[in-house]
Amino acid sequence: MKFHRTAALVASLALAGTASAITIDADYDHASLESFSVAGAGGRPGTTTYVDLVGRDNYYGNGQWRWLNFTASDVLGDNVVFRISDNFAGGGSKLNNHAMVYSYDGVNWDYFDNNQRSNGTYSFSIDGGFTQDEVQVAYAFPYSYGMSVAHTQEVLASPWATPTLSGDANGVIGMSPGGTDDLGRTVDPREIFAYRITDPATDSGRQQKLKVMVMSGLHAGETLGTHTYQGLIDFLISDDPVAAHLRQAAEFIAYPCANPDGRFAGNSRTTVENVGTDPNRLWHPDLYATHQDIRVQAEAMYLDITQTSADLSYFIDFHSTVPTGGDDFGFIPFDQGDHLSPFWQSLLAIQPNIQSSNSTGTSWYTTNHAEAFLGAEVDVTFETQFGFQRPLDYYHDMGRNFGLAFADSLGIPIDLIAGDANSDGVVDLVDLSILAANFDSFGTFEQGDFNVDGVVDLLDLSILAANFQPVSTPEPASFLLGLAALIAGTRQRVC
Ligand SMILES: [Zn+2]
Incomplete structure (x- = not known):
């Protein structure tokens, strides 16, 4: 069964006598596929389903395609091998060392385990079958x-x-x-x-x-x-x-x-x-x-x-x-x-x-x-x-x-850690004491202005607290003591 330049590239393919029907959808934002056909006893244990794909030939001509993105459904447990012509005109295939990607949620992507070129055909599959019923397949990580x-x-x-x-x-x-x-x-x-x-x-x-x-x-x-x-x-x-x-x-x-x-x-x-x-x-x-x-x-x-x-x-x-x-x-x-x-x-x-x-x-x-x-x-x-x-x-x-x-x-140090006023690689009591010494006044990053808004204040203290790295067990307690002293000092200044 083949589709060619259909308005909606959606089809359900039920193969008579088999347990599985693979559905392919390429009619959504950023999806791309010209047509496809299915061969093999899909879904039967120990068998392989071949899905032959035709990429869209827009701009390059001569059968070239350089973007592929579709969703296959009803693939749970199926041993599916996708195949597509690797015909890039004007020299060797650009699919050398290429690997297609797949995702079950459209966010986390994996590379197909097997990516092979042979006789002008590029095939890709995973070991062990798909673990979910719907999978998105693409040439590279999509960005719709x-x-x-x-x-x-x-x-x-x-x-x-x-x-x-x-x-x-x-x-x-x-x-x-x-x-x-x-x-x-x-x-x-x-x-x-x-x-x-x-x-x-x-x-x-x-x-x-x-x-x-x-x-x-x-x-x-x-x-x-x-x-x-x-x-x-x-x-x-x-x-x-x-x-x-x-x-x-x-x-x-x-x-x-x-x-x-x-x-x-x-x-x-x-x-x-x-x-x-x-x-x-x-x-x-x-x-x-x-x-x-x-x-x-x-x-x-x-x-x-x-x-x-x-x-x-x-x-x-x-x-x-x-x-x-x-x-x-x-x-x-x-x-x-x-x-x-x-x-x-x-x-x-x-x-x-x-x-x-x-x-x-x-x-x-x-x-x-x-x-x-x-x-x-x-x-x-x-x-x-x-x-x-x-x-x-x-x-x-x-x-x-x-x-x-x-x-x-621009001469900005690029190893700055939020909260690390003295840039020694750790956010600790030394940094807290630096911040405390400059609290409620104008300052630089080195003086405790960690959000670089020009003043050392509670916003900077919260940044320091969020990144505080205790190096030994007593330190959290002493951090809290220091914090209490700092806030007490703040109150005095306010009064
Ligand atoms: Zn470009």
Whole structure:
């Protein structure tokens, strides 16, 4: 049984005489599959069910697909082998050393145990059969449009994020155009978001802040880039004292999902409006004049960058790619010395497996646009790689390392621990005594101002208490004694 370009790619396949019926759904946010067929005596003990998949061939042509995401139901206990053509035209398969992922809850993902290429077919399966009845299967860790919406709301709820000049109260900078996708489905226009992250208390300070612009999600299937982007953003709005220092010295203008239609529709790479055009070749006013999908965010960037007078120091566009022989890398123009910039050098020191690749392309990428029209001094297209079987946390941690690298490049110590005033690696009575000595007065992190708001107060005491590390049994008691003395002292001052 086969489906081809159906409006709703949902089917229930009951095989006569067998105990099992496998259902596959690929008609939801970010899902992608063109068709499938089932063979084998599914569900019978000791037998194998083969599910043959056809990936969607949008943009690349010649049978190429580069995004896969669907949900299979009624798989409990089944020994299922998924098979798909690995036909990537123009050379060897890009599925070398690749591994598909699966999840029972859409949050926790595992790699398939067996990932094999043979005679133009890529097959993947797990040992021992599925342990739940429904499983989500994907090419790499998915990042749906809905996840960007939810994360944007979470970010804007933080005291450190606000909509940009071009955005409304919900951070919406405009609508995508929508359209009809390659499966004939109507894709409705969707909201495009932006936000600015900084410490607003220091906006009117005498010193200009380092200005950074980041974006992700332009190529629809490049989800690891958006996971890395989220890792950076989560760090920037966190209680980490390094982030608190960074927010005072830098401002981040961020665009989480540049291609809502393509991501929602499960496209490999392009937008829905222009399925035949690489959206990362259109970032010039003459080119995007006829491409609403690009124009909305480009024009928002022109306005958003004027909120403060500082020049744009860094522009980073988070992508991901198939393995090209090396590790995660940044396309960065060597001829302008961008690879020698303080941030990039800090990043390489913090995460040494990251590589630099000379960017010489003259197409109208987001980066060349940022350089020519936004005045970016340093521009990077960052490419995380599918294919190393790394856990999802790796990508979030890498995003955090981007934040640490910005802090490091500004001279902010990056090994600060909340509550550790003397930076000896442990939060203890010494730190409490430092805080007590400066309580109820202006101070620095080294004097007990752990949330870096300029004063040493009860908020800092609660941070210290939350991170207090007793080194011996009497210490909690002495901590409480110290705390009592401190609060007694506070009362005296109030009186
Ligand atoms: Zn890309």
